[in-house]
Amino acid sequence: MKQKILIAGGDMRQIYCAKRLSEKYDTSVAGFSEDCLGGLKSADLQGFPELDAVVLPVLPLDGEGNLNTPCSGKKIQIPTLVRLLKPNGIVLAGRPDSRLADLCDREIIDYMAREELNLLNAIPTAEGAVQIALEELPVTLSGLPVLVVGCGRIGTALVGILRGFGADVTVAVRSSRSAAKARIFGAKSCPTDAMQTDFGLVFNTAPAMIFGEDLLKKFHRDTLFIDLASKPGGIDPEAAANHGIKAIWALGLPGKTAPVTAGEIIADTVSGILEERGGEADG
């Protein structure tokens, strides 16, 4: 028999997530207005405790500690959802905080902490970053000298896309190990602490303040900087402004530029978690 799961709250990504999960699980949703549902089944919040899992969105709670429901006018309280879980049912959420733990006496699994989710998110993040570059730059990527700082998941995805455009890509790295990785992906590299500065476009993926006043002032004013590092970011926005350099801090890209893919990535990750646990349960 199919497992029963409830997708509760969040934006349209969670609807796409629910659609994908409904191919495999007995899936219902809560916290969405009627016109978002597109054929998905609305959950009965007064029903029996028969769910195997409740899937909450990234940033699951609003300011008051209720479910985060930007696509619905109604408030839903977390205990209402937890009550619907079977005794061994679990809660899955993206970046849950301690408030959520206080509200459910259940195991909470943070799907945003899973490596496969972060690997898969690298692709829509890189595509979204390239979209921004195409929108902002008055020149083509073909032939453009581009610097990618960092050779992790997002840096790797960027290199592949940018090479397809015929850009002249250099990867800034901190170790000979990363220089070797860049080489395997077909890109040149330079040391982060001795980088050249004649680039038309710079993507930062490294979670460190690399581009401060002293470094930024060596770049040409026309250089576009796109920062993909999570807070506090790797480019000093004030220093950039002082030098007339455009720096865009692009956060939450997968959700913004490819919401369907972003929702499906959450679905596939949730699916993987449920299968692993199913495997354990069988054993």
Added chain:
Amino acid sequence: MKQKILIAGGDMRQIYCAKRLSEKYDTSVAGFSEDCLGGLKSADLQGFPELDAVVLPVLPLDGEGNLNTPCSGKKIQIPTLVRLLKPNGIVLAGRPDSRLADLCDREIIDYMAREELNLLNAIPTAEGAVQIALEELPVTLSGLPVLVVGCGRIGTALVGILRGFGADVTVAVRSSRSAAKARIFGAKSCPTDAMQTDFGLVFNTAPAMIFGEDLLKKFHRDTLFIDLASKPGGIDPEAAANHGIKAIWALGLPGKTAPVTAGEIIADTVSGILEERGGEADG
């Protein structure tokens, strides 16, 4: 001694064109407001007839038969410019019509008819088309089945970019010769008159009405169509609308999405024309 040329009228592309030409020629401009100039020299329209060439924009005339000057409030008449040419000086323009020929008793060279310009424009056109796809699609290009109709300049440029994204690219072709070309560029092909229809994205580059009612209705509603063919285009907009299919007709892309590159391409083409003629003159 450097040749003297005047760039007259047009949008910012012509300013970028003038900047590039000023690296090589004694260049002045006319038909732009002061704040567009960025260091370029304003022409003296009352000066001596000493110019080697006058460069007019793409679509050189406005509705009244004056110079097309969207970046200036002032009107300039074509004879004013022609008077500044030396006896063997020439007029270069993009897609000149018969009105222009009537206004100048000079040789007029259409730089838009030059093959190297059209080859080079294929790159910003393809990049602009991919930008539109990234903006419109709620899914990633990575892994997406994409159809490119036509294997000419723009189709070739698209295939290279899309393969870098990891898209699953098929090229629709009319001949075994074009199928062989697609293979050289690393793409699969199918015959245009027997194409499959399970694609998430379709680019048309062929100058023929290919996507009419009968063909469009075989595609999924979520398929995004981007038409890059010049008038009359290759996708029937009404038929697309009838079937709830989004079809975007993207014209004039190089100028819109990469104006600096578009201007520099005009400059390089003008430069090539002047050099060829200089060569002839020497001989």
Added chain:
Amino acid sequence: MKQKILIAGGDMRQIYCAKRLSEKYDTSVAGFSEDCLGGLKSADLQGFPELDAVVLPVLPLDGEGNLNTPCSGKKIQIPTLVRLLKPNGIVLAGRPDSRLADLCDREIIDYMAREELNLLNAIPTAEGAVQIALEELPVTLSGLPVLVVGCGRIGTALVGILRGFGADVTVAVRSSRSAAKARIFGAKSCPTDAMQTDFGLVFNTAPAMIFGEDLLKKFHRDTLFIDLASKPGGIDPEAAANHGIKAIWALGLPGKTAPVTAGEIIADTVSGILEERGGEADG
């Protein structure tokens, strides 16, 4: 009813050609020893004149004017084959000379002159050339500065493969048109008459004597030259030897390095020719 065709003479390529054609036509072979046949039907050379086409190999005649049959000890005379053709049956051959015309009073079609064959042959030629480079060079292609002279079919195929290896590819071109083409394929270019010389590997695809004494002596001795131009070739072998430079003239690559593919390309070309003629016949 299926057309009847006979594949006569040539090396193993013609056997692979026959296998491919037998999927579509009533196919028999002649001029091969038993152990080459692999299930193909031997032709009855004393049979009725019922063939639609006879397919002869590339270089169809031996020194004595008989069929070129390197895979058989027996001699076959051309009239013996022609006698088997229906009144409107045709002869297809690769690079036929005037002797063949004298021997058959039939239309002879040179399949090697077909553009799709030459386009398709560019792929095995480029792969074979890269195989030679991998065998000869004591360094990796990754990161190697490589020059490709010419931006036609083979040059284009080479650029795609070499970029996948992470080589640093420059294309030497004669016109701004070809420079633009190279750019579309994602490669840098330089003018053929003003090329740099610091390359580790040079492929020549241009049918002109480009690398004579004066140019060769500017290259490093370790540079490997691979000449893909047909006779008389583009690299002076004596001048190369004088300067201690290794130059390999790689002719007939598709047949040598990818005989199955080479045979299938001939089959597909023959198939295209027969279909076109069938179309005419119908009309």
Added chain:
Amino acid sequence: MKQKILIAGGDMRQIYCAKRLSEKYDTSVAGFSEDCLGGLKSADLQGFPELDAVVLPVLPLDGEGNLNTPCSGKKIQIPTLVRLLKPNGIVLAGRPDSRLADLCDREIIDYMAREELNLLNAIPTAEGAVQIALEELPVTLSGLPVLVVGCGRIGTALVGILRGFGADVTVAVRSSRSAAKARIFGAKSCPTDAMQTDFGLVFNTAPAMIFGEDLLKKFHRDTLFIDLASKPGGIDPEAAANHGIKAIWALGLPGKTAPVTAGEIIADTVSGILEERGGEADG
């Protein structure tokens, strides 16, 4: 002042290694016949103990426990070399065994255990493997369905090269994490334990016996298998032979197909080790 190092024993790779190191260090060599030296300085084996490091080859000892010197007729004993080291001088070797530790009362560093060496070796290994495929296959890589088992260093390098050839690449992976990685590199993936078998070419990079009798017999006889896994390998050679399948076990590729690059990779790794230690010494 430059550090003094001695490169002792091994094949031509160590000579290329010495050449590269001589750009940075006071370098001498031992264990090579005169005609191999190419300008390198021969070490004085009776000299003072003034060396900072002795670099021994991969598999440093011969069967009798002397230095492995395939490029020289003379025997050299390890203590002779160790005596030349300064008190804090070190020994570097590739895959040293316990015999070496018994012969030198010094710290021995295994440069083959360094991650950057293994990353960099992935490139010549992948290029060498592709060279074998080009040599063995009678068909082109363009359009060929190819399976790469494993998505580590070598698998990643293979995917990049094969995509450049226009091959249709699938990566067999064991985890959703590796499937996500393959996607980032632009390739499709399938689970290793449920792989399809219609491939023309299979590269194994996984260090596990994957291709046993039961799996191999599902593949076509024309499929070429190339095993890049170190001992005991991932393809059962007897089972392959039983089914008439060609399986090539390609070991030691970097040294065989790209000895200069292989030597330079050792040099760069040795250089990195010496710099790290120099850094420590300074601090």
